[in-house]
Amino acid sequence: MNKYGGNAEAIAALVREAEVHRDVYVDPEVFELEMEHLFPNGWIYVGHASQLAKPGDFITATIGRQPVMASRHTDGSIHVFYNRCPHKGVKIASEPCGNTGKFFRCPYHAWSFKTDGSLLAIPLKKGYEGAGFGDTQANEGLSKVRNVVIYRDFIFARLSASGVSFEDYFGESLSTIDNMVDRSPEGKLAVMATPIRYMHTCNWKMLVENQTDTCHPMVAHESSAGTAVKVWKREQGDSTETPMAVQLYGPFMSPYEFYEQSGIRIWPNGHGHTGVANSIHSNYQDVPGYLDQMVAAYGEQRAHEILGEVRHNTVYFPNIMVKGAVQILRNFIPVAVDKTLVESWVYRLVAAPDKLYERALMYNRFINAPTSIVGHDDLEMYERAQEGLKSNGNQWVNLRRLYDGHEEQDVTAVINGTSERQMRNQFHAWAKFMTMDMDKRVEAAE
Amino acid sequence: MIDEKAITEFIYREAELLDTMQWQDWLDLFHPEGRYWMPLEWQQQDPVLQPSLMYEDLLLLKVRVERLAGERTFSQKPKSRCHHLLQAPRIVACDPEAGVVKTRTSYIYTETRGDNLERYSGWASHDLLEVGGAIKIKLKRVDLVNFDAPFGNIQLFM
Secondary structure, eight states, rough: OOTTTTTHHHHHTTBBBEEEETHHHOOOHHHHHHIIIIHHHEEEEEEGGGGOOOOEEEEEETTTTEEEEEEEEETSEEEEEEEOOTOOOSSSSSSEEEOOEEEEOOOOOOOOEEEOOEEOOOTGGGGGGTGGGGGGGGGSSSOOEEEEEEEEEEEEESSSSSSSHHHOOOOOOOOGHHHHTTTTTTEEEEOEEEEEEEEESHHHHHHHTTOOTTTSHHHHIIIIIEEEEEEEEOTTOOOHHHHHHHHHGGGGOOHHHHHHHOOOEEOGGOOEEEEESOOTHHHHHHOOHHHHHHHHHHHHHHHHHHHHOOOOOEEEETTTTEEEETEEEEEEEEEETTEEEEEEEEEEEESSSSHHHHHHHHHHHSSSSOOHHHHHHHHHHHEEEEEEOOOOOEEEEEOOOOOOSOOOOSSEEEOTTTHHHHHHHHHHHHHHHHHHTTHOOOOHHH | OOHHHHHHHHHHHHHHHHHTHHHHHHHTTTHHHHHHHSSSSTTOOOOOSSSSEEEOOOHHHHHHOOOOOOOOTTGGGGGGEEEEEEEEEEEEEETTTTTTTEEEEEEEEEEEETTTEEEEEEEEEEEEEEEEEEEEEEEEEEEEEHHHHHHHHOEEEE
């Protein structure tokens, strides 16, 4: 099958203004093209600088399906490279994180590299004398990812040599990351915990879309959140305090009107968030001492501004979602057209009370774990969609809710919170980043 | 006073209740302050300030059990079933005066739904209390051998 490769027109035709063709979710060739074009053209989350506290610390990640790694160099700088030895392609780092000491050493032939990726030594180097080694890419050491931006400790990389700059790509959407970081009295986050990992047998975009789908919680999660509310009402007796668990589950059952008025904000390049005016995270119980810490750190007005911004889910296109109010980042890592690895990270607000970290960890295991009942509800829907979309009866997925017939693209706007506009926004960006280098690349290959 | 045989029988009985989906009887085995814990880290010490897959009290376990039977619980259409294969439980601590016993049981757990079947291995640790002649679960801790692997849905109890 070669229906879509190098055919920007065919790719663009998969996305109509308010519908998308099912091939974006089920066609293996489209998935391959996402790996080749969409992911390299976007700014992809690699990790958090707190995971690279000391020189020699490293983490591994994937951009699309390509293995990359990030390391802290002896001079304190952070570098991102492709995780493969320039010699035979062996992965240099095989663990999610660790400390390599002063240099990386390939376990196959002992080629070694400084922690900035440059070539340190090759055993029996005289074997390369007069062999033209100096002219090869291998001589440069570990191939660098050159477009790396560390924004408030969040490490992002773009694999394509040219493309949209980090600032233009994310623009005002970075305000969600700002808010999450600002919630620490020291303006600092720390990764202390391994992520919860959850394998999904569905296309990665279903997960991304679901982040701003506000018409599903009261339906799909009636079984989990609805039951939690019901059982609590029955069992609470004369208890006056709602347990943290019920505080977290309960708001999922909010009615349509709640989501309608809480709003969605969209940004250019496919980013957007639910929960503009308020969100399901707005009414958690105050944690004693926290507000005082924030007021001491930021002043009365700024502290209230920070804590008053309680966004729900922010999608950073293409494949992460950030919850500032509960300090969670979900990374939707594509594995195959029908397989997605979800890694859900919790950040600790440095210097904030333990209770906030406890709540974030609880939220993460309630919603994002293979053992989470809310997760069971969602995955069931994704799996059924992945199966159902094989049907030829209707080849289009409908994204028309609150579509008014003439939407401007790549704009910032605040809209009714039950709109599917953020999904349309994502697919507009999808077509753009899929095709922006498509024709060019075909010419280069000829 | 509870003896080794009673404890072993109790552990087997618990697995049987899960395998036969007698959820309410299973919940009745828990002490009112009982917890079910699935750690996410190797030899994890703290269930609350370290990440766990599950750390649930009776209220939350009741929610799970009630959800399994719910008319709109679509992830249970069709229903899941499970099978526990247990090694003989080992008593790792025992204080008969206080009525406290800790056991460790190696297991292979199978959960199936529709045409899918998943198999898990690990160790179940029980902190048991004798209350009025009956054995109650204070803590059931389930350590998977590959706790850090990305699983699909685990909907029942190990």
